[in-house]
Amino acid sequence: AQTVTQSQPEMSVQEAETVTLSCTYDTSESDYYLFWYKQPPSRQMILVIRQEAYKQQNATENRFSVNFQKAAKSFSLKISDSQLGDAAMYFCAYKDTGRRALTFGSGTRLQVQP
Amino acid sequence: KAGVTQTPRYLIKTRGQQVTLSCSPISGHRSVSWYQQTPGQGLQFLFEYFSETQRNKGNFPGRFSGRQFSNSRSEMNVSTLELGDSALYLCASSSGGATNEKLFFGSGTQLSVL
Numbered sequence: 001a002q003t004v005t006q007s008q009p010e011m012s013v014q015e016a017e018t019v020t021l022s023c024t025y026d027t028s029e030s031d032y033y034l035f036w037y038k039q040p041p042s043r044q045m046i047l048v049i050r051q052e053a054y055k056q057q058n059a060t061e062n063r064f065s066v067n068f069q070k071a072a073k074s075f076s077l078k079i080s081d082s083q084l085g086d087a088a089m090y091f092c093a094y095k096d097t098g099r100r101a102l103t104f105g106s107g108t109r110l111q112v113q114p
Numbered sequence: 115k116a117g118v119t120q121t122p123r124y125l126i127k128t129r130g131q132q133v134t135l136s137c138s139p140i141s142g143h144r145s146v147s148w149y150q151q152t153p154g155q156g157l158q159f160l161f162e163y164f165s166e167t168q169r170n171k172g173n174f175p176g177r178f179s180g181r182q183f184s185n186s187r188s189e190m191n192v193s194t195l196e197l198g199d200s201a202l203y204l205c206a207s208s209s210g211g212a213t214n215e216k217l218f219f220g221s222g223t224q225l226s227v228l
Binding site for chain 2: 042043044045046095096097100102103105107
């Protein structure tokens with residue numbers, strides 16, 4: 001079974017600084033998808049960024065980018081120019097290409113200090 | 115477009131009772147997935163419905179069931195409630211096509227079992 005591990009329960013960053021959240025996963029599949037979701041206090045999960053495993057180029061969405069290392073099964077999220085609104089729980093998630101279910105990590109709580 | 119709507123937002127039940135949660139997807143979306151979120155187990159996939167048919171199922175006991183109506187609205191039912199069923203139940207909708215497609219989540223129903 002696939003597993004997703006987020007080893008940082010909490011992280012803190014100063015406003016305008018850069019922070020990197022770590023995620024590792026375990027799978028025997030060669031093709032799959034990886035996601036980072038944000039869950040603010042409103043509880044609604046919001047997709048931040050996604051990466052297809054067959055793509056070598058790292059995904060980027062504005063201030064958010066990933067470092068995808070397929071051989072190492074690592075998928076970290078970098079948030080640049082951190083803003084107060086970035087404070088939330090961040091979940092790394094994995095999905096097989098043939099399945100509809102997401103497998104989530106345990107989450108990292110990000111605090112942004114003014 | 116209106117987002118994913120889950121009702122009710124909060125629910126308190128006692129052990130042994132049953133409960134029904136509702137999820138209205140984004141207009142035009144045909145897939146609805148359900149997830150359970152607890153502090154101990156994290157986010158776990160319950161099931162996914164597409165065009166009124168259950169397409170995927172997670173590892174939950176038969177007390178957890180669901181259905182989808184012709185207008186794509188979905189309900190989730192938990193019978194014979196246990197204390198451990200206390201959780202945030204999230205639903206997500208999508209068009210139901212590509213497996214890497216973006217999921218749109220609701221704000222969840224917080225269920226407390228006393």
